[in-house]
Amino acid sequence: MKAGVVAAAAAVFAGGVSAGRAHGHRHAHQALFEKRGHAGEVCVPSCTTIYSTITGEATIVQPSPKPTSAETPHTTEAVPTSSGPITVPTPIPQTCPTPGTYTFPATTVVVTETTTVCAASTTKVPQGTHTLGGVTTVVETATTVVCPYATTKTENGVVTSVIETTTYVCPTPGTYTIAPITTTVTASETTVVVPVVTTICPGTYTAPAVVTTITETSVVVYCPFTSETPFPTTSPAPLGRGSSPAPPPGLGGSGKLWAMTYTPFRPDGQCKTASEVDEDIAAIAKAGFTTLRVYSTDCDTLPNVGAAARTYGLRMIVGIFIGKVGCDNNDPDVAEQINALKEWKEWDLVDLCVVANEALFNGFCTVSQLTDLIVRTKQELGSVGYNGPFTTTDVVGAWLENDVSSICSVIDVVAANAHAYFNGQTLPGDAGKFVAGQLSLVEDVCGKPGYVMETGWPSAGVCNGVACAGHSEQREAIESIMNELGNKVVFFSFRDDPWKNPGDCQCEQSWGCAEVFGV
Structure with missing residues (x-):
């Protein structure tokens, strides 16, 4: 993993120049020839994931119910249904219970220090069972990876995104996706909300005023923030x-x-x-x-x-x-x-x-x-x-x-x-x-x-x-x-x-x- 962020997308002792020191050289150069210091772990066919929960900032992720068709009334003024102060510029979920035209006012958030939060992303998926989200990491050798990841918990019918940590132990180099979520979709196509660990950089973020016309019932609209400062990212570019x-000229072969x-x-x-x-x-x-x-x-x-x-x-x-x-x-x-x-x-x-x-x-x-x-x-x-x-x-x-x-x-x-x-x-x-x-x-x-x-x-x-x-x-x-x-x-x-x-x-x-x- 790259240091400082959530996991993204893991010797020769100089022995002189005389042949008389060769025996000492052999032992001192052992690390030169051993291609991996953890070779023993590499060849052990086992893999274990150990979960633990830590306290982290959470945001409410409104579930997206299946909409039903309805006629559009002329105009309906709506008040945003999100509650609580907005402290970080994660997209604001706004629930539109009935068809109509909704106006959501502009919102500005000032972030003074780098903050890691659990945010939500959305993706459209077809009918079936899908594995989404998680943290992808590339490791070069047998290693133990400890990293935060985003997941959801349901309490009293409310789905909440939380940040947890996992210790992931694997014996071989390779690419691993840690702690993905599995969801089953019964409709032909559904927009699924996937929690992600997101790093918010200092800056002023604005969610502009939005006027939207809704033609179905129980629709959730997400109002994203924009900023002149760098956008929050889930992995460094x-x-x-x-x-x-x-x-340089001369390096490399011709064939x-x-x-x-x-x-x-x-x-x-x-x-x-x-x-x-x-x-x-x-x-x-x-x-x-x-x-x-x-x-x-x-x-x-x-x-x-x-x-x-x-x-x-x-x-x-x-x-x-x-x-x-x-x-x-x-x-x-x-x-x-x-x-x-x-x-x-x-x-x-x-x-x-x-x-x-x-x-x-x-x-x-x-x-x-x-x-x-x-x-x-x-x-x-x-x-x-x-x-x-x-x-x-x-x-x-x-x-x-x-x-x-x-x-x-x-x-x-x-x-x-x-x-x-x-x-x-x-x-x-x-x-x-x-x-x-x-x-x-x-x-x-x-x-x-x-x-x-x-x-x-x-x-x-x-x-x-x-x-x-x-x-x-x-x-x-x-x-x-x-x-x-x-x-x-x-x-x-x-x-x-x-x-x-x-x-x-x-x-x-x-x-x-x-x-x-x-x-």
């Missing part, structure tokens, strides 16, 4: 994508392939030699990739991978990794990585610098700390000649749940890690559509072009809903992603990692996808 700037993640580790987690790295990079180039993404600077990543990339004509995405809470610009591990990049400085190979990987999601950085770190890295690398684009990458939920406007202002492109396997409602053949949808959400957050820095599918593991791991499923998912947006994604990962813990989904060792590409 995303930034438009139409004005997004073009991506269905662009980049592959690469980490220079042997199956036991030790660092690979330069010749072993060269062999791997040659295979990646043979598969048709044009770019490599590396995460940090240890295991002699920059000199070894850089030399092989130059030999085989590949580009590089370099990175700064954060593996612990703090995200301090002056942290020795961060400084070591920045210094390694400054000493290497083969910028003619580099298309993008990624500062941190899922640092918000893992709680290693606050938004402010990450913003400062990106600015510091830009200054440091800029001082030795790098003038290419910068970004940070995180799961989609981290982009949506935080106010990331300060980060948006200091990055050139937006980036996300999106793994369709962790959405239990996504079949392998639909992985491409899922990843494209995730990228679209993140692009809207910053209004900038976006890229996926990690995506893939495991070749082994348990089924997560309809998302099952396996070699054929991996191939199907990756082909789906390639066809949908292959020129904007970095596939994870080159080879399997047998040294890792398999995790509760039994998949953590099995993301290697080189065989799908024939190498």
